[in-house]
Amino acid sequence: MKNNHLVIIPTYNEAGNILKLIKKIFSLNVSVDILVIDDNSPDGTGQLVKKCLSKYKSHLHLMNREKKMGLGTAYLSGYKFAIENKYDYIIGMDADFSHDPYDIPRFIEKMADCDLVVGSRYIDGIRILNWPLHRFLLSTAANLYYRTLSGVPLTDQTTAYKCIRREALESIDLKHFYAKGYSFLFELNYKIWRKGFKIEEIPIIFSERKIGKTKLTHWILLEALTIVWRLKFSGFLKRM
Numbered sequence: 681m682k683n684n685h686l687v688i689i690p691t692y693n694e695a696g697n698i699l700k701l702i703k704k705i706f707s708l709n710v711s712v713d714i715l716v717i718d719d720n721s722p723d724g725t726g727q728l729v730k731k732c733l734s735k736y737k738s739h740l741h742l743m744n745r746e747k748k749m750g751l752g753t754a755y756l757s758g759y760k761f762a763i764e765n766k767y768d769y770i771i772g773m774d775a776d777f778s779h780d781p782y783d784i785p786r787f788i789e790k791m792a793d794c795d796l797v798v799g800s801r802y803i804d805g806i807r808i809l810n811w812p813l814h815r816f817l818l819s820t821a822a823n824l825y826y827r828t829l830s831g832v833p834l835t836d837q838t839t840a841y842k843c844i845r846r847e848a849l850e851s852i853d854l855k856h857f858y859a860k861g862y863s864f865l866f867e868l869n870y871k872i873w874r875k876g877f878k879i880e881e882i883p884i885i886f887s888e889r890k891i892g893k894t895k896l897t898h899w900i901l902l903e904a905l906t907i908v909w910r911l912k913f914s915g916f917l918k919r920m
C-alpha cells in the first residue's frame with residue numbers, strides 16, 4: 681500500500697548520490713514514497729534507480745524522460761503524478777545532499793497548519809556550507825529582486841526544498857507555467873501566494889554538493905531574470 685506523502689527528486693547525472701539518498705529517506709521515521717524524475721542521465725542514474733525498484737516495491741517510483749528538459753518541467757510532471765495518485769503532501773528536494781533528508785519530518789510537522797512550507801537558508805541568519813562566493817551573491821540578489829518586485833513574503837524565494845499540500849497544487853493550472861528551469865521554484869511560490877494559501881518558512885541548512893556537478897547555466901539565469909516580469913505582465917493583462 682502506498683504512503684500518504686510523496687518526495688519528488690529530479691535528477692540529471694546524480695549516479696553518485698541517488699541510491700544513498702533513497703536509502704537514507706526510507707530509513708527515516710516517516711512514511712513517504714519517493715518519485716525520481718530522471719532526464720535520461722548519461723551517467724546511468726535512471727538505470728541505477730530502476731534496478732532497486734523491486735526492493736522498495738510500491739514506495740519507489742521512477743519517471744524516465746527522454747532528454748534533459750529542465751528542473752521546472754520535471755517538477756510539473758512530478759506534481760501531476762502526485763495529484764493523480766492522491767498524495768497529501770508533496771515534498772521537493774535536490775538529489776545531491778544539499779538538502780538534508782533529516783529535515784523531512786520537520787516539513788511534515790509544520791504542514792499541520794500550512795499549505796506550503798518552504799525551507800529557507802536565510803531566516804535567522806545565513807545557513808549555507810561550502811558555496812562559492814559568486815553563488816551566494818547570486819542567490820542573495822535573486823531573493824532581493826524577487827521579493828521587491830513580486831511582494832512574495834519569503835526570505836528564500838529560490839529554494840527547491842519545500843512541501844506543498846495537494847489541494848494547493850490542484851488549485852493552480854499546471855499546464856500553464858512560463859518557467860522551464862530553476863525559476864519554476866519562484867513561479868510556483870508566486871502562484872500559490874496569489875491564491876491566498878498559507879505559506880510558512882522553516883530554517884534549513886544547505887550544503888554544497890560533494891559528488892557531481894551543478895547544472896546551473898546562463899540560460900537558466902536569463903530565464904530567472906525575466907520570469908517575474910512575465911508573471912506580473914500576465915496578471916496585468918488578466919485584469920484588463
Ligand SMILES: Nc1nc2c(ncn2[C@@H]2O[C@H](COP(=O)(O)OP(=O)(O)O)[C@@H](O)[C@H]2O)c(=O)[nH]1
Nearest residue numbers: 690691692717719749750751754774775894895
Ligand atoms: N530531471 C531533471 N533534473 C534536473 C535538471 N536540472 C537539474 N536537475 C536536478 O535538480 C537538482 C538541483 O540541481 P543542481 O545542479 O544541484 O543545482 P544547484 O544546487 O543550484 O547547483 C539536482 O537534483 C539535479 O540533478 C533537469 O533538467 N532535469
Ligand SMILES: [Mg+2]
Nearest residue numbers: 774776778889
Ligand atoms: Mg545542488
